[in-house]
Amino acid sequence: MNNIYLKQAIRGIKSNPSRTLLTTLGIMIGIGTVILVLSAGEGFKSYINAQVEAFGSNSIIVETSVPASTKARQGGASDSGTANSSATNAVPITTLKIRDVEDMKNIPNVKNAYGASIGQQVVTYKGVSKTTFIFGASAARFDIDKGVIASGRGYDIGEDKSLAQVAVLGSRIATDLFGDSNPLGQLIRVGNYNFEVIGVYESKGSFGPMSEDDEVFIPITTLQKKIQGIDYLIYSVVELADNSKANATKLDIIDTLRRNHYITDPTRDDFKVNTQEESLSVFNTILQAITFLLIAIASISLIVGGVGVMNIMYVVVTERIGEIGLKKALGARGKDILYEFLIEAVLLTIIGGVIGIIGGSFLAFVVSKVAQGAGLAWKFIVPIWGVVLSVSVSMVIGIVFGVFPARNAARLDPIVALNRE
Amino acid sequence: MLIELKNIVKNYVNGDVVTRVLRDVDLSVDEGEFVAIMGPSGSGKSTLMHTIGFLDRPTSGTYLFDGENTQSFTDDELARIRNKRIGFVFQSFNLLPRTSVLDNVMLPLLYSGDKSGYESRAKKALESVGLGERIHFMSNQISGGQKQRVAIARALVCDPKVIFADEPTGNLDSKSGATVMHILEELNKEGRTIILVTHDKQVALHANRIVTIRDGKIVEDRLVPNSERVHSKEIKEEEE
Numbered sequence: 001m002n003n004i005y006l007k008q009a010i011r012g013i014k015s016n017p018s019r020t021l022l023t024t025l026g027i028m029i030g031i032g033t034v035i036l037v038l039s040a041g042e043g044f045k046s047y048i049n050a051q052v053e054a055f056g057s058n059s060i061i062v063e064t065s066v067p068a069s070t071k072a073r074q075g076g077a078s079d080s081g082t083a084n085s086s087a088t089n090a091v092p093i094t095t096l097k098i099r100d101v102e103d104m105k106n107i108p109n110v111k112n113a114y115g116a117s118i119g120q121q122v123v124t125y126k127g128v129s130k131t132t133f134i135f136g137a138s139a140a141r142f143d144i145d146k147g148v149i150a151s152g153r154g155y156d157i158g159e160d161k162s163l164a165q166v167a168v169l170g171s172r173i174a175t176d177l178f179g180d181s182n183p184l185g186q187l188i189r190v191g192n193y194n195f196e197v198i199g200v201y202e203s204k205g206s207f208g209p210m211s212e213d214d215e216v217f218i219p220i221t222t223l224q225k226k227i228q229g230i231d232y233l234i235y236s237v238v239e240l241a242d243n244s245k246a247n248a249t250k251l252d253i254i255d256t257l258r259r260n261h262y263i264t265d266p267t268r269d270d271f272k273v274n275t276q277e278e279s280l281s282v283f284n285t286i287l288q289a290i291t292f293l294l295i296a297i298a299s300i301s302l303i304v305g306g307v308g309v310m311n312i313m314y315v316v317v318t319e320r321i322g323e324i325g326l327k328k329a330l331g332a333r334g335k336d337i338l339y340e341f342l343i344e345a346v347l348l349t350i351i352g353g354v355i356g357i358i359g360g361s362f363l364a365f366v367v368s369k370v371a372q373g374a375g376l377a378w379k380f381i382v383p384i385w386g387v388v389l390s391v392s393v394s395m396v397i398g399i400v401f402g403v404f405p406a407r408n409a410a411r412l413d414p415i416v417a418l419n420r421e
Numbered sequence: 422m423l424i425e426l427k428n429i430v431k432n433y434v435n436g437d438v439v440t441r442v443l444r445d446v447d448l449s450v451d452e453g454e455f456v457a458i459m460g461p462s463g464s465g466k467s468t469l470m471h472t473i474g475f476l477d478r479p480t481s482g483t484y485l486f487d488g489e490n491t492q493s494f495t496d497d498e499l500a501r502i503r504n505k506r507i508g509f510v511f512q513s514f515n516l517l518p519r520t521s522v523l524d525n526v527m528l529p530l531l532y533s534g535d536k537s538g539y540e541s542r543a544k545k546a547l548e549s550v551g552l553g554e555r556i557h558f559m560s561n562q563i564s565g566g567q568k569q570r571v572a573i574a575r576a577l578v579c580d581p582k583v584i585f586a587d588e589p590t591g592n593l594d595s596k597s598g599a600t601v602m603h604i605l606e607e608l609n610k611e612g613r614t615i616i617l618v619t620h621d622k623q624v625a626l627h628a629n630r631i632v633t634i635r636d637g638k639i640v641e642d643r644l645v646p647n648s649e650r651v652h653s654k655e656i657k658e659e660e661e
Contacts, residue, residue, distance in 0.1 A: 004531035326515045329476055330529040331504020333497045415477040
């Protein structure tokens with residue numbers, strides 16, 4: 001194929017640049033949206049990855065969970081007598097204990113582990129009160145969690161065992177209670193007890209009203225015994241030496257917990273064990289669903305854009321009837337004319353696509369800057385496959401919506417076309 | 422015989438109305454002839470030219486081109502004949518706008534399927550019509566006479582056997598018209614067949630044979646005696 005088709009197509013597009021831009025607006029918006037959605041999705045993924053890794057990289061999360069057998073039985077009226085019969089989702093599972101965490105530490109490939117519980121309390125300092133989450137965790141959390149203590153220190157195992165009333169504050173709650181003054185060494189009131197502030201976290205950043213920046217971190221034993229009056233945990237984080245063996249270690253953890261909880265029937269498991277990949281896969285599934293939905297919406301714009309291109313191509317064919325006739329008189333075959341107009345349509349949609357890619361990337365960049373401004377670990381990524389996909393989709397739209405006008409042009413009788421001039 | 426028409430009929434159908442434009446036309450043109458087709462407007466002379474030039478198919482009749490019956494030719498085969506063996510010159514020049522003189526002349530070559538030599542062949546064609554100096558001008562930056570010479574160069578570039586000229590001087594002043602006619606005469610002397618459509622007797626007298634058509638029928642077909650023939654000289658136009 002010689003480049004005459006391309007040359008003639010470019011000549012056609014150049015003949016009316018402003019119309020070209022307007023024609024491709026729909027494609028621009030559609031492709032721009034696709035790129036924005038894909039890029040924002042990647043950015044969100046990077047943020048979620050950072051959040052999950054904040055639990056500690058190479059970690060497995062063990063949560064309490066209502067057994068499947070209990071859930072299945074719920075709503076069945078008369079099944080009294082068994083231990084779980086009165087259980088509902090609202091009743092907490094109380095079987096995960098510190099002892100389980102200690103036992104999990106002995107599993108091969110487990111490097112470290114901590115147990116945690118959360119309660120809501122009013123926290124007061126000098127008349128300023130805030131209702132917030134009190135996060136109780138073993139001292140090991142300071143080794144596993146990626147959070148950085150900006151000033152002061154974390155508590156140690158001794159303080160945890162001895163029910164010490166010490167607290168590490170999230171960055172925002174520290175500011176809320178203390179303003180600009182130094183919280184270290186000050187006493188805050190949590191429930192009925194005074195706690196000494198021994199450390200303040202760096203901001204982790206997050207959306208919305210609730211984040212770790214608002215939480216107060218105290219030793220798990222202190223939370224259980226002094227504030228909540230319980231002896232169980234809500235979840236535990238297990239750090240692995242080698243993440244590639246995560247699935248084997250997960251099975252070991254399940255064995256250990258079943259043994260500790262006297263469970264033989266897997267449907268009665270009162271816990272759930274998720275590797276890092278499994279935790280991420282939930283987010284990824286949601287993200288995929290959102291991405292799919294938004295791209296479905298964007299494709300409406302692409303179809304509308306394609307129809308716009310088709311429309312203008314019909315106009316262009318009518319405008320250039322004389323020229324088509326001339327070319328046919330000079331020996332152009334129907335095929336030649338078809339390719340010229342088809343390539344012009346594809347060029348139109350590719351121009352729209354490229355502008356859309358640039359525009360969408362720019363918007364995604366703005367979004368990433370806003371997110372980073374809010375303190376989120378949000379990366380600006382434009383996936384290459386998204387760019388390739390966008391250009392290909394643009395081309396396909398050009399071909400699909402260009403082929404009918406181009407065929408009209410190709411089929412014109414040379415003499416009819418010449419006489420129209 | 423290069424061109425042989427037998428019982429050519431061309432009807433235009435518009436709804437229920439059938440317009441009979443060509444009625445049983447017989448015409449033979451030998452290689453090297455310079456034929457003028459004359460007739461008033463509406464006589465069918467343009468339709469006849471379009472039919473001979475493969476721009477239009479006859480409703481019925483036989484057309485032998487270079488001994489081949491063209492009736493069964495596909496559209497692509499006809500396009501090939503138009504490209505390689507026929508050159509067209511139109512009254513209104515029909516150059517591509519926003520395109521250089523050189524690119525205009527190259528256009529038929531690009532559709533010819535030949536792989537190379539476009540530019541040198543186009544330049545040669547332009548030199549032969551005296552426009553070797555203007556190849557990079559845009560088609561709208563030159564005078565009407567120059568435009569028609571570009572069109573002739575375009576018609577020549579594929580080295581065709583026949584050149585069809587449809588009122589080639591119709592949109593030109595007398596000087597430019599004379600130059601164009603002079604070029605056509607020169608091409609005829611080189612051995613090319615020229616078929617000229619005109620309603621202007623003076624223009625027609627450049628030919629060695631005049632075919633007169635009226636109401637779709639050839640009413641006169643005569644050779645022009647040398648004493649009657651008109652010869653134009655190239656008139657150098659003053660540079661703008």
